Amino acid sequence: MKSVSFDKIKLGGFWKDRFETNRDSTIPSVFDRFSDTGRFKAFECNWKEGDPFKPHFFWDSDVAKWLEGAAYSIALSPDKELEKKIDEVVDLIEKNQGEDGYFNIYFTVVEPEKRFSNRDCHELYCAGHLTEAAIAYYNATGKDKFLLLMRKYIDYIYQVFLVEDSAGFSTPGHEEIELALIKLYDCTGEKKYLDLSAHFINTRGTSEKDSGIPDWSNQLYFQSDEPVRNFIRAKGHSVRACYLYSGMADLAAKTGDKELLEACKRVFDNIAEKQMYITGGVGATCNGEAFTEDYLLPNDLAYSETCAAIALAMFARRMSAIEPNSKYDDVAEAAIYNCILSGVSLDGKSFFYVNPLEINVKKYNQHKKWYKASHNLLTQRVEVFGCSCCPPNIVRFIPSIGDFIYTYNDSTVFVHHYIESEAEFDGVSIIQKTEYPNEGDIKFTVKGMAGDCIALRIPGWCDYFTINGKPFSGEMRNGYAFVNIDNDEQDIELYLDMETRLVSANPEVEANIGRVAVCRGPVVYCAEEIDNGNVPLNNLIIDSNYEAEIKFSHDFNSYVISVNGFEDTPSDKLYSTYDPNAVAERKLHFIPYYAFANRGESDMLIWFRIR
């Protein structure tokens, strides 16, 4: 299977808007906040004790993701001013890179004597992100300076970790470099990069040298409690985990390592079937930003980091590129249209790190004080975090969304996602005309595919679909409808039914017992207090004989939904005789989850009672 890179695809509609917001608002805003907080200046590598803005050991990666995202944006929408900003950073890297190729801000200016000694200090993670940025910039502009600097650094890492084994640890505490090395291998054809990725993946969970971990942590947190091929479920820090799984999938794809692929499949199924929020969020707890136990998915205390949803989508995309299966696309889509987009405000300038599925500010503060783990819930997005990994992850995710749409082999093009776009690759042209995710109609015009198949994913949420106006009677396999293409230019009309639907969770998910979520297409809906008369959202009940009305909202560029139901009119006594009639009929009003918290602070709820 081959993938189609985002730069072969011209976005329209929903994602063109998102791309433009990212380009015009998010990229400059994150640049400004990173400038304000000294992150760009840190590349001058002249910080000394007493100066403001002491570099943190993850700052390289924050800027690297911004560089990568800016490069993707330039690839689709050239911008010489933006290139200049990138070039300035590249010049600073060149200036401050060691003779040996080493480059890391923190270990150059703060603790130079501790280079490659502390497994939890993100050096290899930063190197991976800088490498991804360099590749992106090379692909976007053809300029190879950044790429060559990073190759020099990676060559040094190869020497230290693979040839000499002279570092204080064997594998990265924060994974990411594994997948970056595969990209570098793809970009350069240099096999040592593939070998180094394989080394990091295969050594993980096996090395005595990796036993030096911080007190607050454990090997499970680092996905190092066992060799990766033994994995049967997702464990530990969720962003690290999903980056590792992505690297494992990449390596399996390159090497045909079936055992490794099986481990990826087990982990993926565990996430999708037992550890994922309906929003595609993962890493349920703040306690280690981690995966927890199967089905332990609290709503108010969901950690569900934006970066983790992005990393999960990356993992899912890789799995579907290896063995197309709509279950992978369903997970990617859930993350994309819910937990990832909720990570950024509609104006593109502010961000969530944590994406809760319920906000009840008063209750949250009570519970936190008396019962629950530390947490960093914000009820409003902010422009920058101390640990500001999520904003630049949005910066790079949005413009590269096109990566998700197509894979192909000799006989079939798989359409994994429906996005208004025009694609050109390998002699094939595919135009998708659609208002997805608002509408379920997708009109394809394909050229250059006569005699081949187009495999259209039928999403798991879709109970009814037609192709060219008729129920489909052709081949369905792994969730795709295989449509033969007879003509050199051919139109195909796919209709995916997008009735508003109510979704239940497995009753093992304690928080959702007796509750349902309102969904439409891939979009999960939530209710905010401000649209619902400012009554406590848990007083509202959906009628199981519900009727849903949809109305287009220009504010959200999406439908909003009203459902009939009830409002409790409870006694104000602590305990009182149950009165089945103490409810009043009313409408409940929902907006897309991704659009919540864009109108000031408001309580929010996804999972509603039903009767």
Next chain:
Amino acid sequence: MKSVSFDKIKLGGFWKDRFETNRDSTIPSVFDRFSDTGRFKAFECNWKEGDPFKPHFFWDSDVAKWLEGAAYSIALSPDKELEKKIDEVVDLIEKNQGEDGYFNIYFTVVEPEKRFSNRDCHELYCAGHLTEAAIAYYNATGKDKFLLLMRKYIDYIYQVFLVEDSAGFSTPGHEEIELALIKLYDCTGEKKYLDLSAHFINTRGTSEKDSGIPDWSNQLYFQSDEPVRNFIRAKGHSVRACYLYSGMADLAAKTGDKELLEACKRVFDNIAEKQMYITGGVGATCNGEAFTEDYLLPNDLAYSETCAAIALAMFARRMSAIEPNSKYDDVAEAAIYNCILSGVSLDGKSFFYVNPLEINVKKYNQHKKWYKASHNLLTQRVEVFGCSCCPPNIVRFIPSIGDFIYTYNDSTVFVHHYIESEAEFDGVSIIQKTEYPNEGDIKFTVKGMAGDCIALRIPGWCDYFTINGKPFSGEMRNGYAFVNIDNDEQDIELYLDMETRLVSANPEVEANIGRVAVCRGPVVYCAEEIDNGNVPLNNLIIDSNYEAEIKFSHDFNSYVISVNGFEDTPSDKLYSTYDPNAVAERKLHFIPYYAFANRGESDMLIWFRIR
């Protein structure tokens, strides 16, 4: 208002059984466990470093409560063997009491140099419990040795704390002595004991010397963050709090201090209206064994200590003795028939410290690890705890239950609780024939009350009652039906309707949203997995058009209840389209909450879904 002491009352029926179990099983069992763990031997005051059973600073109080309970039992059911055991302890106290009157095991043998220096070391709490025991033994037997020893100790405490103010702190870290001193004042007529109680109560929250508290704590934990007359809600360690409130109520009753009484009323109302479990349990969190925020009453993580329920019942009894109001009796009754009785097994030999309202062992362990405060939930009662305050509190509570029944003034006898019994006091005789709490019929035969009133409490849970077979048309005040007594011997028949009912909680109680509890009379019911086909209890739903069947269980000496409802037949997928028909009709089976966990480990639930 005068109170009627338990020793004026001969118990029958439900409480006679409980008394006998306490006498024949609980008293010997706790004696044996306290012997096993060195608590009795500790009174020899010859422990030295290296010996087993190092005394803890609360051990005096553990044994004191056992002594008090044994004395109450002897008062109703003479037992020379038991007296001998008590006398042996008294002899040891006499032998090891200081010349100055001081007696405390820990500060005699472990840290003698630290006497009265550490506010959190329970010295005054132990002194209070020993004093209560001494009074009880004096009242039961007429033997005054124990009482005189304790008077000598209290006189010394008076000197140290009130005359010299020479201790390292001003008021007890663990309250209890305040109410014991009032009892001692009642017993001896010695006003200095009243003064000392008033001193401890009035000084609380005002003394610089009390600022020395442990790091893990704060003044709120100790009810010392403000003067007691400022209290507007219940705060801090719930057992300490309710013992203090009991002492405050006693002091207000003795002195007519209206300001103090108003503080008691505010605190009581806060507990009853916002901080009490339906079981009468209080102190919702393990974090400080404390009251929390209003309406924060989780079921699975309920701390709800047995001692706290006992202390709340004590507080409620005192309030109702000052100003009879059925709201006080309702709270006492809720605690008595639910959280207090759940604290001891049906065979009288094992105990709960924590009384959860939900047990789901698997979920509990998951939640604890990832989200929640440390906790010490046990799913089975045990015979002794390291901190074994609750078992001997049961030992003393059960035989003195008669204290709760009556108060009286010149014109009226108030019946606060319905208990099969014969009472003789002040020329009055009252016989109650009843199978309460199993049945709502109570037949009174009263003598010596011609021209007076009997005021019968109509419980808050009772929607319909008759007196002498007819709806009552006489005076109702503060929840009592005032019945005039015309004859020297007169029968009165009270009927309290005891239909099974469903109870809702205020929706501010997040854990109970959309849920109901099954209740009958004062008894809260729960379901155990073993009676319900071993399905997850949260899969079961009560039908809002329910019909309840009751059946007498000889195992529980109580009715068990079956209610029609539904069982979810959920999809095993993580998320699936809501299916309103995915339920099967079935019966749900309930037992009294106080009888749970008597047949091996089983999940348990009180608050059920309803539809």
